Amino acid sequence: MADSIERRSLAEEILEPLIAGGVEFIVIGGQAETLLGSARVTYDVDVCYRRTEGNLERLATALKALKPTLRGAPPDLPFILDARSLALGNNFTFSTEKGPFDLLGYVEPIGGYDEAAINAVEMQLGPWTVKVLSLDDLIRIKEHIQRPKDRDSLMHLLAIRKLREA
Numbered sequence: 001m002a003d004s005i006e007r008r009s010l011a012e013e014i015l016e017p018l019i020a021g022g023v024e025f026i027v028i029g030g031q032a033e034t035l036l037g038s039a040r041v042t043y044d045v046d047v048c049y050r051r052t053e054g055n056l057e058r059l060a061t062a063l064k065a066l067k068p069t070l071r072g073a074p075p076d077l078p079f080i081l082d083a084r085s086l087a088l089g090n091n092f093t094f095s096t097e098k099g100p101f102d103l104l105g106y107v108e109p110i111g112g113y114d115e116a117a118i119n120a121v122e123m124q125l126g127p128w129t130v131k132v133l134s135l136d137d138l139i140r141i142k143e144h145i146q147r148p149k150d151r152d153s154l155m156h157l158l159a160i161r162k163l164r165e166a
Contacts, residue, residue, distance in 0.1 A: 011035075012126040013098040014045045014066065019128050021062035024050035026116045026131045027123075028107060028138070030153070035123050035132050038156040044100035048133070050113040051090075051105050056083040059103075068094035068101065109144045110137055135161055 011031045030042025060083045070079050071093040090105040110116050119134035142154040
């Protein structure tokens with residue numbers, strides 16, 4: 001009998017330190033699409049995070065486990081990963097040991113964490129329950145952004161909504 005190897009998803013690998021650290025976030029983007037039933041493949045993790053002082057402290061601590069660097073920035077650019085730096089910014093794109101990870105404090109056209117949380121749904125991600133952006137809010141984002149990959153995603157998401165309504 002062959003040994004089974006447990007494979008964890010990219011989202012599980014990247015989000016585990018945030019979950020363990022009590023960080024308040026909502027899964028958005030391609031990982032949300034996957035959790036909502038889309039067959040689209042994505043190679044990064046995007047979250048919308050709550051921008052309270054306590055959550056920024058927890059987030060800064062949790063991120064250290066991922067050893068993030070600013071994606072697209074010169075390697076010698078100084079960046080101190082702490083709550084103050086996170087408070088001074090809003091949206092961050094990181095490269096981590098696990099893969100690309102984007103932190104969004106504001107998501108067009110939805111708003112911040114509190115607005116995204118209104119319709120968010122709870123879903124299973126591995127052994128955890130996480131908040132995931134609602135299907136309708138994800139559709140609103142894809143309609144708003146209109147990049148080619150977002151138009152492709154939009155077709156999948158609209159089909160999922162149609163199946164749910166049937």
